[in-house]
Amino acid sequence: WVLAFTWILFFIFADIGSKRGAYTRIINQKVLFLRLIRVQCNGKQESPQELQEFLAWQQDLVSDAKNLAQARPTVFRWAGAAKDVFVSGSFNNWSTKIPLNKSRNNFVAIVDLPEGEHQYKFCVDGQWILDPAGAVVTSKTGTVNNVIQVKRTDFEVFDALRIDSQESADISDLSSSPPGPYLQDAYVTKPDDKLKHPPFLPPHLLQVLLNKDTGISCDPTLLPEPNHVMLNHLYALSIKDGVMVLSATHRYKKKYVTTLLYKPI
Numbered sequence: 001w002v003l004a005f006t007w008i009l010f011f012i013f014a015d016i017g018s019k020r021g022a023y024t025r026i027i028n029q030k031v032l033f034l035r036l037i038r039v040q041c042n043g044k045q046e047s048p049q050e051l052q053e054f055l056a057w058q059q060d061l062v063s064d065a066k067n068l069a070q071a072r073p074t075v076f077r078w079a080g081a082a083k084d085v086f087v088s089g090s091f092n093n094w095s096t097k098i099p100l101n102k103s104r105n106n107f108v109a110i111v112d113l114p115e116g117e118h119q120y121k122f123c124v125d126g127q128w129i130l131d132p133a134g135a136v137v138t139s140k141t142g143t144v145n146n147v148i149q150v151k152r153t154d155f156e157v158f159d160a161l162r163i164d165s166q167e168s169a170d171i172s173d174l175s176s177s178p179p180g181p182y183l184q185d186a187y188v189t190k191p192d193d194k195l196k197h198p199p200f201l202p203p204h205l206l207q208v209l210l211n212k213d214t215g216i217s218c219d220p221t222l223l224p225e226p227n228h229v230m231l232n233h234l235y236a237l238s239i240k241d242g243v244m245v246l247s248a249t250h251r252y253k254k255k256y257v258t259t260l261l262y263k264p265i
Contacts, residue, residue: 071112075108076110077107078124078131086100089121090119091111091113091118101262102243104245115151119147207227209224232250239265243265
């Protein structure tokens, strides 16, 4: 029973640290814990109902935490004319319809989905419609739905970029400034500076990767390989329908990642 006591104590403190605000469930857990100690100290060998409930509840917590950690941001896009577009699927048991935000010529929504296969379908102006550009599958009931695969390997480059950004932002190993006197000179504006025109935009910045046409034989989800002058620049689309769109292209080893940010304003 010492091992059981240690195992239960570990999960109690782990749950208290991770579930802020769940005071009621923590109190119930402490009551179960005290009852279990009393049973063990009395020398009883039978498993009480409280123990079974406690173990089942802990398994649910572990399962929920595992599913939450594996959630990946997934983009749903509907291209075409419409007034209102929603998406629903097996990831929410078809119980609710998630609205898509209108952005210029399409509708977009970003949903956190766990890894695996998910069926979905769009509701366009009240009509359930399949995405013609997406893969389809027939369910056991004979219903045809779109299907999407959420894989961990699709997000490895994003994880690598995040780790690289964290490491590059670490300034703990930087040496202190060298000793010696330091002075500060005020910037003086010259008369000729006021007459100068702003510099012209370099022509290579006019090459926007997202504005380039992709061939018919190419995968529409893959962009052509960018030129090195296109990297690490922030591009902005004209604000329309209350949505601002930003994009940036980064390189990690031999992979190129273009990120789109849709922000309602």
